[in-house]
Amino acid sequence: KSFRFTDTDLSYLSTIEGQDGKPLFDSKFLTYLKELKFTCDVDAIPEGNAVFPHEPLIRVKGPILQCQLIESPLLNIINYQTLIATKAARIHVASKGEPVLEFGLRRAQGIDGAIAASRAAYIGGCTSTSNVLAGKLFGIPVSGTHAHSWIMAFDDELSAFKAYAEAMPNNCILLVDTYDTIEGVKKAIEVGKMLQEKGRDLLGVRIDSGDLAYFSIEARRLLDEAGFTNTRIVASNDLDENIISSLRTQDAQIDVWGIGTKLVTAYDQPALGAVYKLAALREGGEWKYKVKLSEQAIKINNPGIQQVRRFFTQKNGKKQLVADMLYDTLQSLDHKHKIIDPMDITRRKIIHSNNTEFEELLVPIFKNGEAMYESPDIKDIRQTTFQSLAELPTGVKRFINPHSYPVGLEEKLFSTKTDLVLKLRKLA
DSSP states (O other), rough: OOOOOHHHHHHHHHBBTTTTTBBOOHHHHHHHHHOOOOOOOOEEOTTTTOTTTOOSSSEEESOOHHHTHHHHHHHHHHHHHHHHHHHHHHHHHHHTOOEEOOOOOOGGGGHHHHHHHHHHHHHHHEESSSSSSHHHHHHHHHHOOHOOOOOOHHHSSSHHHHHHHHHHSOEEEEEEESSOOOHHHHHHHHHHHHHHHHHHHOOOOEEEESSSEEEHHHHHHHHHHHTTTTOOOEOOOOHHHHHHHHHHHOOOOOOOEEEEEHHHHHTTTTTOOOOOOOOOSSSSSSSEOOOOOOOSGGGGGOOOOOOEEEEEEEEETEEEEEEEEEEESSSOOOEEEEEEEEEEOOOEEEEEEGOOOEEOOEEEEEEEEEEEEOOHHHHHHHHHHHHHHHOOEEEEEEESOOOOOOOEEHHHHHHHHHHHHHHHHHHH
16 A cells, blocks of 8 residues: 655665666656556455465466565565464464463564564464564553563562562562572462452462473462462463473463564574465466476466365354365366365365355455455454364364365366476477
8 A cells, every 4th residue: 555666765776876887777767666556456365364385375466567566575574474473373272272472572583573473473373462562553462571680680589579569569470480480489479468468469470491390380289279279370481382282291280371482483484485476477468377497396386367265164053174276267167176286296186066165265455556455453363363273174283293284276277287387398
């Protein structure tokens, strides 16, 4: 919606020189950019929906100059936030619905990265963020506790706890592992009793180091024996979905998970490799389909005006996903669909339309450059994530050796792609 070249943009572009020392951009071209308006059609899969490899997340149609100008910003926005939302969704699955606090601001890749990460993490399933600016900008609930430096700024831990309880009586979560975790819990209980006398509650204690399973079990025992059965135990310290799953199998008594570094940096896979490829070109007449050849099959793009059709069934009132089919909107479809895995042509699946329902995933966002889609409230987008995750087969969400969800090219599109590749290989 904000696509334009300002006077300062054009002034800067006019200063860029080529290797011969002359202006890189012709003055007439810069005048053209000044008057340029965005006129493309944009279709996209709405946020919160689960997506899979090979599927077009966004389809852009319009003058090729405009399509190419928006390539880098689109890839930046989609790649990073999809990556972080996916990581957050995995953590949400591991936590089995227990609250997950996003604590990644200090470890994110720059301030802009931190803001985008907080937004994507909330959409992916996090409950709140410690990034107050993200809370202001996007309406994400904010939460947090004090730092170790708060404790260290006082002569002793108990004095620090008392001062914090006085300053934040309605948000009192005490960080107990600065010196000795068990002793810290005991001092937190002492302060909790002082809060009770004033009609307040000790909301929680946070453990940020050591054996989280052992210390959480001991903390729970001490709190319960003292009557603080509603005081929650918050755990942090380089957590991710795998560590959370491990702690749960150890019967760790953790109620809330604080996730920072390994979420906002997507620590185990720090980049998502989505690409932006020319799939068809029209010069006054019919569309000509395009593919990029490569020695690697994964880098040969799918041609055509693509759409993603998601097949599903309804069982006991619950929607269950069956398969996703990539097809060309300009080719006719049969009632019986055969989809072919582009990475393994021996993997094929037949889908009967009369046994399944379907939905088209790409929806119009811009038409002739005019916005025709209103993005939902971020809480509604987050709810879409939960619904989408619930519709996936359980095996697909398994962390170790997950089941492969069926995604394939519709048979006619597969044939079109194969013919194009063979033709271009002969030319090469």
